[in-house]
Amino acid sequence: MSENNKSVRVLMLSWEYPPIVVGGLGRHVHALATALVEAGHEVTVVTRHSPGAPLEEYAEGVRIVRAPEDLPRFPLDTQNLLAWTMAFNHTLTRAALRAAESGGYDVIHAHDWLVAHTAVTLKEHLDLPLVATIHATEAGRHQGWLPDPMNKTIHSVEYWLAAEACRVIVCSEYMRWEIDRLLDTPAARVDVVPNGVDVGVWQAPQRAVTAARSTFAGDGPLLGYAGRLVYEKGVQDLMAAVPQLRARHSGLRVVIAGDGPYRGELQRTIDEHGIGDVVRFSGFLGAGQLPALMAATDALVVPSIYEPFGMVALEGASAGAPLAVARTGGLAEIVEPGVTGVTFPAKNPEALAGSVDALLGDEPFARRVARRAKAMVSERYGWLSIAERTVDVYLRATGEAAGFAAAQTARYLEQGRPTIVVPDGNLLEPAVAR
Known part of the structure; x- marks a missing residue:
C-alpha cells in the first residue's frame, strides 16, 4: 500500500498478457499487476484473447478481461501491423468499456503504442487520468531513423499517446532523455520507474x-x-x-x-x-x-x-x-x-x-x-518496490488530472489539436556521449 494507505483501482491495457507473452512487455505487465494486487490495490488488465483462455477470469488476484478478435481478421505480421492494431483497438475498447461498467476506476494505465487508441477513448469516455508507460520508441529501435511510412506512423501514435497522458512512465534515465528528444514530453510529466525482477x-x-x-x-x-x-x-x-x-x-x-x-x-x-x-x-x-x-x-x-x-x-x-x-x-x-x-x-x-x-x-x-x-x-529491483513507485505515479496523476485536462482543453481551443511533422534524418543526433 502507498504511503497514504490509499487503495488504487487500476484499469490496465496491454496487447500481451499471459498466456500471450511475445517479449518483455508481457512479463512486465503480469509482474506489475500481481505485485499491485499483493500490495492491496485493485487491478483489471484488458488484453487480447488467446485461443483456449477464458474471456474473463481472476488469476493471482488480477481481473483479466480478454478481447476476442473481430472479423475480418488481419494477420499479425509486419506488413499488416497497422491494420491489425486498429482492428485490435476496436475490440479492446469494447471489452474495456464492458469491464468498466462493473466498477469504478481511479486511473487508466496504457502500455505502449499498440493500445493508444483504446487508452485515449477510455480517458475521454470515462473522464479518468491516463498514465502511459513508453517501454521503447520506434525511432530508438531504428537507431534514430524512421525509414518507412509505417515507422513514421508508429512514431506519431507514440507522440500522441505521450501528449494525451497526464503522466508518462519510462524505465531508465536514458529513456527519459529519448522521449524528451523524440516525443517532446516535458520532463515535469515524466517519471522514471525501472522494471523489476522476481x-x-x-x-x-x-x-x-x-x-x-x-x-x-x-x-x-x-x-x-x-x-x-x-x-x-x-x-x-x-x-x-x-x-x-x-x-x-x-x-x-x-x-x-x-x-x-x-x-x-x-x-x-x-x-x-x-x-x-x-x-x-x-x-x-x-x-x-x-x-x-x-x-x-x-x-x-x-x-x-x-x-x-x-x-x-x-x-x-x-x-x-x-x-x-x-x-x-x-x-x-x-x-x-x-x-x-x-x-x-x-x-x-x-x-x-x-x-x-x-x-x-x-x-x-x-x-x-x-x-x-x-x-x-x-x-x-524487487517488484513490490516497483509497484509502490508506480502507485505514487498513479496518485500524482489523479491529483493533477483536472489541471492537466483544463490546460489541454484550453490549448486545443486556442491552437487546435497538434499536428505532428516527422522530419527526415536521424532524430537522435547528436548522440549522447556515454
Missing part, C-alpha cells in the same frame, strides 16, 4: 544447472545470449567476436537462446566466420530451462545496440551469471564496470571480446561481480 523465479536447482552445462558446454567456457533475434539486439557483434575468443579459449561454446526474424542473417554470419561448430541455437527456452542455462554460463553477453532498460541483465544477474553488457541505454545504468559486471561500447566486436575475456580469464573476478550483481538486483 529473483526467486530465476534461481535454478543445481541439478538443472549441471544438466544445462552438460547439454550446451564443451570442455571449455560457455557463453550465453538470451533474447529476440533482431538487429538492434546486436547478436551479430557477438558472432563477430567469437573467432577472437575461440583463439584465446580452447573448447569455447556459445548458446543463443531465443528466436526472431534475424536468425537467417545470423546463420550467414556464422557461416562466414566458420564458427558453426562453436555456436548453437537453442530456440526459446521454458521458464525452468532459461534460468538454468544462464546459471551455467561463464558469461552472459548482452550486446544490444538499442536497449531502453535491459531486463535480461537483471534476469541473468538473478540467476548468478557473470554479465558482459553493451554500454548503452538502460544497460549502462544497471551494470557498474568492474563491480557488477563488465561493459563494452555497442557495435564493437573487438571491445566485446576484450570484456568477455576479462571474465573468462579470471574466474574469481567473474564470480565476485556475479555475486555483487545478484545482491544489487535484490536490493533495487
Whole structure:
C-alpha cells in the first residue's frame, strides 16, 4: 500500500498478457499487476484473447478481461501491423468499456503504442487520468531513423499517446532523455520507474544447472545470449567476436537462446566466420530451462545496440551469471564496470571480446561481480518496490488530472489539436556521449 494507505483501482491495457507473452512487455505487465494486487490495490488488465483462455477470469488476484478478435481478421505480421492494431483497438475498447461498467476506476494505465487508441477513448469516455508507460520508441529501435511510412506512423501514435497522458512512465534515465528528444514530453510529466525482477523465479536447482552445462558446454567456457533475434539486439557483434575468443579459449561454446526474424542473417554470419561448430541455437527456452542455462554460463553477453532498460541483465544477474553488457541505454545504468559486471561500447566486436575475456580469464573476478550483481538486483529491483513507485505515479496523476485536462482543453481551443511533422534524418543526433 502507498504511503497514504490509499487503495488504487487500476484499469490496465496491454496487447500481451499471459498466456500471450511475445517479449518483455508481457512479463512486465503480469509482474506489475500481481505485485499491485499483493500490495492491496485493485487491478483489471484488458488484453487480447488467446485461443483456449477464458474471456474473463481472476488469476493471482488480477481481473483479466480478454478481447476476442473481430472479423475480418488481419494477420499479425509486419506488413499488416497497422491494420491489425486498429482492428485490435476496436475490440479492446469494447471489452474495456464492458469491464468498466462493473466498477469504478481511479486511473487508466496504457502500455505502449499498440493500445493508444483504446487508452485515449477510455480517458475521454470515462473522464479518468491516463498514465502511459513508453517501454521503447520506434525511432530508438531504428537507431534514430524512421525509414518507412509505417515507422513514421508508429512514431506519431507514440507522440500522441505521450501528449494525451497526464503522466508518462519510462524505465531508465536514458529513456527519459529519448522521449524528451523524440516525443517532446516535458520532463515535469515524466517519471522514471525501472522494471523489476522476481529473483526467486530465476534461481535454478543445481541439478538443472549441471544438466544445462552438460547439454550446451564443451570442455571449455560457455557463453550465453538470451533474447529476440533482431538487429538492434546486436547478436551479430557477438558472432563477430567469437573467432577472437575461440583463439584465446580452447573448447569455447556459445548458446543463443531465443528466436526472431534475424536468425537467417545470423546463420550467414556464422557461416562466414566458420564458427558453426562453436555456436548453437537453442530456440526459446521454458521458464525452468532459461534460468538454468544462464546459471551455467561463464558469461552472459548482452550486446544490444538499442536497449531502453535491459531486463535480461537483471534476469541473468538473478540467476548468478557473470554479465558482459553493451554500454548503452538502460544497460549502462544497471551494470557498474568492474563491480557488477563488465561493459563494452555497442557495435564493437573487438571491445566485446576484450570484456568477455576479462571474465573468462579470471574466474574469481567473474564470480565476485556475479555475486555483487545478484545482491544489487535484490536490493533495487524487487517488484513490490516497483509497484509502490508506480502507485505514487498513479496518485500524482489523479491529483493533477483536472489541471492537466483544463490546460489541454484550453490549448486545443486556442491552437487546435497538434499536428505532428516527422522530419527526415536521424532524430537522435547528436548522440549522447556515454
